[in-house]
Each structure stands twice: as C-alpha cells, then as structure tokens.
Amino acid sequence: MIPRTVFNAEHEQFRDTVRKFLENEAAPFHAQWEKDGQVDRALWNKAGEMGFLCPQVPEAYGGLELDFGYNAIIDEEICRLGLSGIGWGLHSDIAVPYIVNYGTEEQKQKYLAKCISGEIVTAIAMTEPGTGSDLQNVRTTAIRDGDHYVLNGSKTFITNGQHADLVIVVAKTNPEEGAGGVSLLLVDASLPGFKKGTNLEKVGMKAQDTSELFFDDVRVPAEDLLGGEGQGFIYLMQELPQERLGVAIGAIANAEAALQWTVDYVRERKAFGRPIASFQNTQFKLAELSSELTALRVFIDRCMELHYEKKLDISTAAKAKLLATDFQCKLLDECVQLHGGYGYMWEYPIARSWADARVQRIYAGTNEIMKLIIGRDLLKD
Structure with a gap:
C-alpha cells in the first residue's frame, strides 16, 4: 500500500x-x-x-x-x-x-x-422530470410578487427529500433568460403549497429517502433568495467541483472495502476442493483491480489536496468523478462475479454495494457530461 x-x-x-x-x-x-x-x-x-x-x-x-x-x-x-x-x-x-x-x-x-x-436537514432541488443535467433550462419558476417569490413547478430524485426541512430550490426568476434567469431560493418545507411526493422506490440506496417535490403557488419570502437574483447558475457551477469530488471519494472508499470483502471471501470459499483464491484467474482479477485502485486512490487524494488549497478546477473534478465511479462499478461487477451466486444475494454487502453504486455514474452530472466538460476544456482556445 x-x-x-x-x-x-x-x-x-x-x-x-x-x-x-x-x-x-x-x-x-x-x-x-x-x-x-x-x-x-x-x-x-x-x-x-x-x-x-x-x-x-x-x-x-x-x-x-x-x-x-x-x-x-x-x-x-x-x-x-x-x-x-x-x-x-x-x-x-x-x-x-x-x-x-x-x-x-x-x-x-x-x-x-x-x-x-x-x-x-437540507436538500437541494435541481433535477426535474424533464430536466437533468441541463440546469439552465429548468422549468420551475419563481416570479417576484411584492415581498415574495411565487414558486411553481416540480423536482424529482431529490436526496433527503422526505426528511428535508429546508430545500435549496433551483428556479427561473426570469423565464425568458437561459442561465442568466436561474436563481436559488431557500424554501421552508412547511410553507403552504409545498408538497413532498412519495418516497421513490429505487434499484439501490434503498435506505436513502429520495423524493419528488411539488410547488404550487408557494409564496417564498424575498429575503430567502440565496445570493443574487439571476446568479444561481454561476453558483451551481462554482460548487459542483466539491460535489463531484465527494462522489469520487465515496466511490474509491467503497471500492476499497469491496475488494477487501472479496479477498476475504475467496480465501474461505472453496470450489473443486480448494479455495477460490488459489485459482490463477482469481489472482489475476484481484491483481488488476488492486493495481487500478491504487492508482486511483493516489489521484483522488491529490485532488483532495488541491481542494484544500482551493485549486481543484472544474475539469479535474470531472475527471475524478468520471474515473472513480466508472472504476467503482467495474470493480463491484468483478467482485460480484468472484462471489458467484452469493454475490447476487442481498444479505451480502457486495450485492448491496453493486446495486447502490450504479447511480454514481448518473447523479452529480452524468459521466457523459463529465466527458463533455473535459473535452471542451481540452479544446478551448
């Protein structure tokens, strides 16, 4: 190590x-x-x-x-x-x-x-039924009316959605504008017209409350505008590197745990009269996974050091999220295979992690969006 x-x-x-x-x-x-x-x-x-x-x-x-x-x-x-x-x-x-x-x-x-x-408990409401990574085109609106903003629209896939007491809502305060019309509002979950939908049933992360949120003429006090009006998209872009680094950190930590679970399992599990660990295929697979994991751990730790110094840029954070989550899913799939049928049983942590991890390549910006960010950075003038 x-x-x-x-x-x-x-x-x-x-x-x-x-x-x-x-x-x-x-x-x-x-x-x-x-x-x-x-x-x-x-x-x-x-x-x-x-x-x-x-x-x-x-x-x-x-x-x-x-x-x-x-x-x-x-x-x-x-x-x-x-x-x-x-x-x-x-x-x-x-x-x-x-x-x-x-x-x-x-x-x-x-x-x-x-x-x-x-x-x-807080949540942040970005994603809508028809808008995922395209945040500048959200359809939820917050129109100024005297000392309030009148909030209308809906959000989905919101983490902490059931527990949330305070939600940062991404909305258009100027629907005619693109990114320049996006603002952030601090919305108290007790306000009239704010409704939490049912807890969504997911493939994994089953203990995580993930919800739809609905806003029907919710009157949000103007003093609960977060930052400047029309500045929301800029704020989102400034904060996303830390969010994506956090996803990468979790991905590598979970991958390290999963690899250790698998090493322990193949030492004990026998096939054809001997431990699975004794087979060359098992050793080769584990060697490959461990080598890649070591390289990624060093990279993610370096990204953390850059973040301490406030030097982690958007493109590097995108690379961290892309590489870490792609590898996490690859490793978990290989480890499930090494567990055999038991790897598909929910009682085994490897099965639960395999199901939990799939969304890592989707939220905080899909990995396809990460590639666009990296590619555009490479090709900029």
Whole structure:
C-alpha cells in the first residue's frame, strides 16, 4: 500500500470516532432502514451532537471550522460500511456550503446552527422530470410578487427529500433568460403549497429517502433568495467541483472495502476442493483491480489536496468523478462475479454495494457530461 498523506493524526483520531459511531448507531439498523425507505431521523440529531454534520461551518455560526478532510473522512467511513441510506454528504458537502458561501448574514444566523445540530436537514432541488443535467433550462419558476417569490413547478430524485426541512430550490426568476434567469431560493418545507411526493422506490440506496417535490403557488419570502437574483447558475457551477469530488471519494472508499470483502471471501470459499483464491484467474482479477485502485486512490487524494488549497478546477473534478465511479462499478461487477451466486444475494454487502453504486455514474452530472466538460476544456482556445 502507498501511504496516504492527505490526512494528519487529528484526522485519523476523528476517523476512529466516526467509525465507532457508525458501527454502533447505524450499521446494526441499516437493514431495517432499507425496508423503511429511510434512516431513523434521530440519527441526524445524534450525528449533530457528535459534531459530524457540517464540520466546515465557521465557528461564528456554531461550527467547528475544520478543513474538508473531515467531510471526506465521514464520507469514506459511510461508504466503507455500505451505509448508503445516510444523506449527510448531501447535507454537509453540497447543500449547506451554498448557505455559507452565498447566504446573507441573517440567513446564516437563522439556519446554520440548526443544520449543524441536525435540527434542520437540507436538500437541494435541481433535477426535474424533464430536466437533468441541463440546469439552465429548468422549468420551475419563481416570479417576484411584492415581498415574495411565487414558486411553481416540480423536482424529482431529490436526496433527503422526505426528511428535508429546508430545500435549496433551483428556479427561473426570469423565464425568458437561459442561465442568466436561474436563481436559488431557500424554501421552508412547511410553507403552504409545498408538497413532498412519495418516497421513490429505487434499484439501490434503498435506505436513502429520495423524493419528488411539488410547488404550487408557494409564496417564498424575498429575503430567502440565496445570493443574487439571476446568479444561481454561476453558483451551481462554482460548487459542483466539491460535489463531484465527494462522489469520487465515496466511490474509491467503497471500492476499497469491496475488494477487501472479496479477498476475504475467496480465501474461505472453496470450489473443486480448494479455495477460490488459489485459482490463477482469481489472482489475476484481484491483481488488476488492486493495481487500478491504487492508482486511483493516489489521484483522488491529490485532488483532495488541491481542494484544500482551493485549486481543484472544474475539469479535474470531472475527471475524478468520471474515473472513480466508472472504476467503482467495474470493480463491484468483478467482485460480484468472484462471489458467484452469493454475490447476487442481498444479505451480502457486495450485492448491496453493486446495486447502490450504479447511480454514481448518473447523479452529480452524468459521466457523459463529465466527458463533455473535459473535452471542451481540452479544446478551448
């Protein structure tokens, strides 16, 4: 193994605390949460008490003001244990940073402390039934009417959709404009006209509450505009590198865990009177997967270092997301094969991870969009 240099001793002490917490408070209950379609809401409050939510938030707003490495450790430990129902990454790495980076002082004082404690669960509503990666053409509208914006439209595939108390909604404040007409609104889930649809039944991530959201003449106070009107698309582009890095971090952590599960399995499982590990095909497959995984781990860690320094550009983040998620799915497919029929049984973590991972190549921008971003960057003048 190549030693990791992206974390220090304090990071690793924090990792131990996170791992023990997840092993005691989440892992024993995750199978039931998969049947329920969502994790226990109390887990969020427990995580808040432990300081696991939004570790980057400044101390002035009740946060710990830590570096992104702490977010990454939480993401890694969740993915290593296959706890795909826990939506802390969406909350801490994606949604809350919009408030930190673009919110008014009043908005920060109103929301951040409750996001840290788990009293508020956040979501971000980008995707619509007819609009996925094409964010500049969303059809949800927020038309100014006096001291309010009147919000109409619908969103789908929204992570934390059932638990969410506060949703950052991507909407057109000027429907005649393209990207320049997009704004972000902080929408309280208790507002009249805001309705949560049913919890969507997915192929994987069965304990993750993923929902449709509906807005019918929802009157959002103008003071809950996040950032400047018409600036939403710019904000989204600025924040997507961290979101995509987070996906890549989780992908590699899950791949490392899956490879270890498979190594353990092939040592014990016998065929034709001897361990599967003794067959050349098994050794070759594992060697190939381990070699590629090592290379990707080094690359993703370097991306994390760049992100610490605020130097991770859009194209490099796209490469990280593309390579990590493509490889994660490849590795899991090979590992399922090495498990044989047991690899297709839901009771085995390899089966659950195989199902959970497929969406990694779709959300946070499809991998085809990642290729477009990379290609355009290569060919720009």
